[in-house]
Amino acid sequence: xxxxxxxxxxxxxxHVAGLKLALDAGAFGELGEDLVDAILAEAGRFASEEVAPxxxxxxxxxxxxxxxxxxxxxxxxxxxxxxxxxxWNALSAPEEFGGQGLPTMLGVAALEMWNSAAMAFGVGPTxxxxxxxxxxxxxxxxxxxxxxxxxxxxxxxGTMNLTEPQAGSDLNALRARAEPAGDGTYRIFGQxxxxxxxxxxxxxxxxxxxxARLPDAPAGTRGISxxxxxxxxxxxxxxxxxxxxxxxxGLEHKLGIHASPTCTMIYGDGFEGASPGxxxxxxxxxxxxxxxxxxMMNNARLAIGMQGVAVAEMATQKAIAYANExxxxxxxxxxxxxxxxIVHHPDVQRNxxxxxxxxxxxxxxxxxxxxxxxxxxxxxGDAAHWRDRANLLTPLAKAFxxxxxxxxxxxxLQVHGGxxxxxETGAAALYRDARIAPIYEGTNGIQAxxxxxxxxxxxxxxxxxxxxAELKAVANSVRTSNLGGFGRTADSLDQAxxxxxxxxxxxxxxLADGRSDAALAGATPYLRLxxxxxxxAYLARGGLADQTRVxxxxxxxxxxxxxxxxxxxxxxxxxxxxADAGKALISA
Numbered sequence: 001x002x003x004x005x006x007x008x009x010x011x012x013x014x015h016v017a018g019l020k021l022a023l024d025a026g027a028f029g030e031l032g033e034d035l036v037d038a039i040l041a042e043a044g045r046f047a048s049e050e051v052a053p054x055x056x057x058x059x060x061x062x063x064x065x066x067x068x069x070x071x072x073x074x075x076x077x078x079x080x081x082x083x084x085x086x087x088w089n090a091l092s093a094p095e096e097f098g099g100q101g102l103p104t105m106l107g108v109a110a111l112e113m114w115n116s117a118a119m120a121f122g123v124g125p126t127x128x129x130x131x132x133x134x135x136x137x138x139x140x141x142x143x144x145x146x147x148x149x150x151x152x153x154x155x156x157x158g159t160m161n162l163t164e165p166q167a168g169s170d171l172n173a174l175r176a177r178a179e180p181a182g183d184g185t186y187r188i189f190g191q192x193x194x195x196x197x198x199x200x201x202x203x204x205x206x207x208x209x210x211x212a213r214l215p216d217a218p219a220g221t222r223g224i225s226x227x228x229x230x231x232x233x234x235x236x237x238x239x240x241x242x243x244x245x246x247x248x249x250g251l252e253h254k255l256g257i258h259a260s261p262t263c264t265m266i267y268g269d270g271f272e273g274a275s276p277g278x279x280x281x282x283x284x285x286x287x288x289x290x291x292x293x294x295x296m297m298n299n300a301r302l303a304i305g306m307q308g309v310a311v312a313e314m315a316t317q318k319a320i321a322y323a324n325e326x327x328x329x330x331x332x333x334x335x336x337x338x339x340x341x342i343v344h345h346p347d348v349q350r351n352x353x354x355x356x357x358x359x360x361x362x363x364x365x366x367x368x369x370x371x372x373x374x375x376x377x378x379x380x381g382d383a384a385h386w387r388d389r390a391n392l393l394t395p396l397a398k399a400f401x402x403x404x405x406x407x408x409x410x411x412x413l414q415v416h417g418g419x420x421x422x423x424e425t426g427a428a429a430l431y432r433d434a435r436i437a438p439i440y441e442g443t444n445g446i447q448a449x450x451x452x453x454x455x456x457x458x459x460x461x462x463x464x465x466x467x468x469a470e471l472k473a474v475a476n477s478v479r480t481s482n483l484g485g486f487g488r489t490a491d492s493l494d495q496a497x498x499x500x501x502x503x504x505x506x507x508x509x510x511l512a513d514g515r516s517d518a519a520l521a522g523a524t525p526y527l528r529l530x531x532x533x534x535x536x537a538y539l540a541r542g543g544l545a546d547q548t549r550v551x552x553x554x555x556x557x558x559x560x561x562x563x564x565x566x567x568x569x570x571x572x573x574x575x576x577x578x579a580d581a582g583k584a585l586i587s588a
Contacts, residue, residue: 004044017367051117058259089154115310120259131158187277189268198263199248226289227280256432308405315412361535369393399447400531402437448523522571529567
């Protein structure tokens, strides 16, 4: 059973990602460590005691579609009601609409706990929180007044409708259309697929944010607009009215997250005798919908990164518990009777320590990204710097963390041995759940492209080097510290950061020379290289703040950080062979 690692989460927030310095400087007003600790403790209790017990029924029974209505697994509706009654949906939402206005860092930490307890539960509110941010920044005052308070409270949930059968990651191919009705509203027609929580019975209303094209829209992504389309129309007094012409026509049967309803949504098909055309309202400006949606997507990408951290944490907890119970063979470190618990075997220890280190690195990167988002909001004089930092770290937080979720869940299966392949242990379910996270909200290949093509040029190409210099300072602090036990950590970190710097300048030169294909050939190994090097520095920062964390930092530096050198060689020397060999794959 999951136990929220509240102490590790609090430590990482405060001493690795930067929350303590911000609190001490008064960046978040009267918010202090005592309140932070109390919020984290209660979130941990709720996740461990109320969400986690319903994970299994969600995985085994899943969401069910009948007559265009989706029924959630037994107990989930009551769970969701208790969750919103606790104020968790409103944690980081704007105070103007009933939110608590707390730092993104606390919201992200809570997301980790919900997703560790049950990823299929945690993903639903993620979309609502993203909808709140998109509407808060781009919607008219009238739309905000009508919808935001109930979205902030969680009384209503939100969705994000981008993907269509012919348009996955390429939004140029979107066909959904919006026709002006002449009264300030629009009629929406089309089909959307893979819509998370597109239909369910948790709330009385669902607010869909839908990308569609106006009749005279320019081609490509420059001609996409964003519309708010509620499941039920809302009166001026906030009461629910007639059913809108939008419905769920299908529910995907998935590898994992079975309790999360992944829907095919139909707009404008005359559902239940409604006048054809789902009624929608424009969010932002015409043909500027992609910019509005990206507000929501950036929020969602960090939140999905937290799913990777969450599954990795749960898989690690489960594997360590099993390794201490399961007995096999003899081990020199075990002096007890009978066979040794497998945790005494060096290869099992290597797997478990790899799981712990990678989980902590992913957590540190993601929390640091949230810290940058918070600093961009509250530090007016340095807002541009922190926006660049958040933009730089977002693809790392999303892609690396979700890759690690799969990797750590797989190692957890290995620790369980044959029992890991059997559903009753629960290890397989984590692996099944984890596999979607590198795919949705922008595949990890797209995150790597975004990192290289859009984020390395930030600040004229210098922001990334300022960040590397900050990481170098951590390595120097390790070298000059009086703490014992770091071993070769400082040397390993220096080498990894030198490799990161070399790979970064190499890619920046390719981009400057117009050789984007060669640069993008190395994008995915570069993202992992970057994340491992930064993660090593974050582990070292944790070790400098708490000496009990030094052994894990040293293990990572001396056993895993060497991968950076090989990744650099792939970035710098792999493009030509990739292009040549790739020709044999092309059939048309």
